Amino acid sequence: MKLRSVRLSLRFVLPLALVLGVFAYAVVPMMDNLTLRWFVRDLDIRSRFLAGALEEPLLDYVQQKERRKINQLFDRAIQDERLYALAFCDTAGKLLYKTKTYPDALGCWHTPQKKGEAESLVSMPQGSLHVAASPMLQDGKEVGKLILVHDVSFIEKRSADTKKYVISLFALLAVVISFITVFIAHASLRGWVQSLRDVLRGDILQPLQAPALPEIQPVIGDLRSLLRDLNVERRGRDDMSSTWTPDTLRSLLRNELAGDEVLVVSNREPYIHEATPNGIEVRRPASGLVTAVEAVMRACSGTWIAHGSGSGDRQTVDRQNRVQVPPSNPSYTLRRVWLSKDEEQGYYYGFSNEGLWPLCHIAHVRPVFRSSDWDRYVAVNRRFADAVIAEARTDDPVILVQDYHFALLPRMVREALPRATIITFWHIPWPNPESFGICPWREELLEGLLGSTILGFHTPFHRKNFIETVDRYLETRIEGEASTISYGGKLTQVEHYPISIAWPEANASGIGSTATLHADVRHELGLGEGHLLGVGVDRMDYTKGIIERLQAVERMLELHPKMIGRFTFVQIAAPSRSSLDEYQNFEARVRGLVQRINQRFSNGNYQPILLKAEHHDQDQLQRYYRAADVCVVSSLHDGMNLVAKEFVAARDDERGVLILSQFTGAARELHEALIVNPYHIEQGADALYRALTMPADEQRERMRSMRSLVKDFNVYRWAGRMLLDAARLRQRERVMTKIRSHSRASLRRVV
Numbered sequence: 072m073k074l075r076s077v078r079l080s081l082r083f084v085l086p087l088a089l090v091l092g093v094f095a096y097a098v099v100p101m102m103d104n105l106t107l108r109w110f111v112r113d114l115d116i117r118s119r120f121l122a123g124a125l126e127e128p129l130l131d132y133v134q135q136k137e138r139r140k141i142n143q144l145f146d147r148a149i150q151d152e153r154l155y156a157l158a159f160c161d162t163a164g165k166l167l168y169k170t171k172t173y174p175d176a177l178g179c180w181h182t183p184q185k186k187g188e189a190e191s192l193v194s195m196p197q198g199s200l201h202v203a204a205s206p207m208l209q210d211g212k213e214v215g216k217l218i219l220v221h222d223v224s225f226i227e228k229r230s231a232d233t234k235k236y237v238i239s240l241f242a243l244l245a246v247v248i249s250f251i252t253v254f255i256a257h258a259s260l261r262g263w264v265q266s267l268r269d270v271l272r273g274d275i276l277q278p279l280q281a282p283a284l285p286e287i288q289p290v291i292g293d294l295r296s297l298l299r300d301l302n303v304e305r306r307g308r309d310d311m312s313s314t315w316t317p318d319t320l321r322s323l324l325r326n327e328l329a330g331d332e333v334l335v336v337s338n339r340e341p342y343i344h345e346a347t348p349n350g351i352e353v354r355r356p357a358s359g360l361v362t363a364v365e366a367v368m369r370a371c372s373g374t375w376i377a378h379g380s381g382s383g384d385r386q387t388v389d390r391q392n393r394v395q396v397p398p399s400n401p402s403y404t405l406r407r408v409w410l411s412k413d414e415e416q417g418y419y420y421g422f423s424n425e426g427l428w429p430l431c432h433i434a435h436v437r438p439v440f441r442s443s444d445w446d447r448y449v450a451v452n453r454r455f456a457d458a459v460i461a462e463a464r465t466d467d468p469v470i471l472v473q474d475y476h477f478a479l480l481p482r483m484v485r486e487a488l489p490r491a492t493i494i495t496f497w498h499i500p501w502p503n504p505e506s507f508g509i510c511p512w513r514e515e516l517l518e519g520l521l522g523s524t525i526l527g528f529h530t531p532f533h534r535k536n537f538i539e540t541v542d543r544y545l546e547t548r549i550e551g552e553a554s555t556i557s558y559g560g561k562l563t564q565v566e567h568y569p570i571s572i573a574w575p576e577a578n579a580s581g582i583g584s585t586a587t588l589h590a591d592v593r594h595e596l597g598l599g600e601g602h603l604l605g606v607g608v609d610r611m612d613y614t615k616g617i618i619e620r621l622q623a624v625e626r627m628l629e630l631h632p633k634m635i636g637r638f639t640f641v642q643i644a645a646p647s648r649s650s651l652d653e654y655q656n657f658e659a660r661v662r663g664l665v666q667r668i669n670q671r672f673s674n675g676n677y678q679p680i681l682l683k684a685e686h687h688d689q690d691q692l693q694r695y696y697r698a699a700d701v702c703v704v705s706s707l708h709d710g711m712n713l714v715a716k717e718f719v720a721a722r723d724d725e726r727g728v729l730i731l732s733q734f735t736g737a738a739r740e741l742h743e744a745l746i747v748n749p750y751h752i753e754q755g756a757d758a759l760y761r762a763l764t765m766p767a768d769e770q771r772e773r774m775r776s777m778r779s780l781v782k783d784f785n786v787y788r789w790a791g792r793m794l795l796d797a798a799r800l801r802q803r804e805r806v807m808t809k810i811r812s813h814s815r816a817s818l819r820r821v822v
């Protein structure tokens with residue numbers, strides 16, 4: 072046995088021996104007492120028996136006063152080694168006859184009345200003696216009494232022997248019980264350890280296998296979830312060990328995915344060609360999704376399939392509707408899909424943005440579901456799925472499906488390309504099952520998404536909501552801890568991958584130093600050098616909390632009038648989905664509010680809010696990010712929010728304060744921001760004032776910490792983690808296929 076086992080056994084045996092020792096210590100005196108009582112009772116009976124046997128000859132001799140014969144009778148009787156002495160007393164209590172051994176001190180023994188037999192024991196110099204007096208009767212009349220004295224030293228000897236046996240018995244019992252218990256404990260421990268090992272080794276990709284021991288079932292869930300967390304943490308640490316760059320991503324594709332084909336599908340295209348009077352112009356859309364995925368595509372090459380929405384798009388593609396992008400430095404293919412006005416209306420504006428967008432964002436705007444929109448949504452998903460299938464050069468490409476516009480596409484592609492690795496990323500929040508349940512086509516959407524190999528969300532919370540929704544509305548097998556869903560014999564891994572941005576290379580922007588920008592931007596806006604500047608950058612969308620943000624600015628100016636004339640807030644809002652009523656109303660409300668606040672606090676040229684409701688290119692945004700004292704992100708609900716990360720990345724001077732809504736995915740990572748509840752206007756106002764008066768040291772400390780996080784957890788890591796997981800699953804699938812074909816071949820040989 073190993074030292075550990077010996078120690079384990081001792082740890083068990085010693086307490087057991089101790090318990091048994093204490094037990095023996097309490098029991099032995101009891102046993103002693105009991106055996107003594109048995110022996111005394113035995114001697115009492117024996118004495119009566121002997122007296123009966125001696126009575127007749129003794130009385131004869133006494134009557135005849137035959138002293139010699141009486142002595143002979145007595146001497147013969149005490150030949151018995153236990154009978155020590157005899158004596159005879161007359162009724163007057165006079166000792167008439169006795170053996171030599173009879174102790175004088177006993178005299179004519181007077182039997183204690185109604186006392187315990189033990190009291191017939193006397194202690195004499197020669198040892199313990201048992202004394203019993205038996206009346207001798209002649210014709211029914213007492214003529215004297217015979218006193219019988221037994222030597223009880225044998226009782227002590229026997230008692231000592233009994234004690235010895237009892238103690239030995241207990242000791243033996245202790246040893247036997249200990250060994251049996253230790254043996255059983257060892258055996259079950261080995262079973263447990265084996266089962267735990269199986270669980271630990273049983274990769275979370277094999278969650279459907281039941282563990283060997285039923286006793287381990289109750290903890291298996293906790294164990295797996297612990298493992299998962301450890302795995303995630305380890306993976307995070309492994310990832311941390313290297314800084315993720317486009318090169319890391321490229322080598323991952325080369326080494327882990329053996330150069331497999333990568334296809335991206337999204338609604339929004341990364342480059343929009345617009346026909347203008349000056350010719351074709353290229354525009355980058357204001358979209359978090361495009362910002363992130365474009366960086367990845369530049370690194371990975373491959374084909375990006377998207378809706379060709381620009382007025383000059385058709386003029387710039389080849390016969391296969393393809394164009395190489397980025398225009399300045401082509402590195403991947405953009406394949407455009409054309410949609411009719413009707414399709415775009417139903418699928419994009421209707422079902423996606425009037426239905427799914429408000430359904431998934433808790434921003435108190437009612438989703439609208441129309442059957443006609445749904446029909447378009449299904450048809451357009453089919454169109455894009457067909458485009459993906461047509462673009463695939465192999466039967467097992469890696470397909471990155473982007474966002475809520477294509478919930479049905481994963482299953483459609485899976486049916487045509489069963490070996491494809493489909494990674495679907497849901498860029499917006501996923502609501503709880505009750506909220507999602509109001510969608511009339513909830514089952515179809517869930518089934519569509521479960522065609523994915525991997526389904527990604529920004530946060531663990533959205534992932535959990537999705538799993539619970541599936542659990543509520545579909546018959547599936549869910550391994551919550553392993554985060555897998557098995558549906559129709561196919562497994563989908565549901566994970567969270569927080570999205571990020573590409574970390575800007577030092578001095579890459581060429582837009583000048585923060586110090587010069589600080590002055591330049593203020594100058595452009597007609598503000599003085601020391602003027603305090605806040606910035607908000609969003610699509611004009613009701614989920615972004617623009618109204619609440621402006622109300623917070625107003626409240627701050629109310630509470631701190633000294634800021635009037637000293638502080639200006641620039642709200643940059645790119646037009647978005649402006650053909651929808653909800654968005655038009657929203658924009659009108661924003662404009663109205665800006666006007667009201669400006670009227671209230673304006674003074675000469677001074678206006679506290681500058682609304683720039685137009686698209687800005689990245690350089691312009693960078694200038695604002697770097698010139699601002701504070702950036703406010705106050706979304707009412709947001710999957711991640713990349714503006715928060717862009718602001719942090721832009722601040723290489725380690726200055727500036729980020730105010731961040733607690734309802735963004737980014738708030739789970741950027742803890743050093745001033746986190747606010749955007750619905751709480753007072754809190755927003757306080758945060759704004761605190762940001763504007765925050766000492767430089769504190770700004771630096773907070774900004775430094777956030778910068779280091781965003782730098783490490785950049786968009787390449789986001790994509791890298793998904794692709795690594797995909798590579799792992801593909802590897803496993805290949806091994807399984809080999810095993811399957813091998814066993815089929817063996818079976819054929821046997822047959």
Ligand code: ADQ
Nearest residue numbers: 357358359360362498609645686687709710711712713714
């Ligand atoms: P969006 O809702 O588009 O993204 P966000 O993450 O903030 O939100 O990204 C907006 C992007 O558009 C940023 O890159 C920003 O620079 C750019 N942008 C905003 N206003 C602009 C303007 N006026 N002019 C030019 N560019 C502008 C969705 C989800 C988010 C999630 C992203 C990525 O709603 O929660 O973070 O996808 O997954």
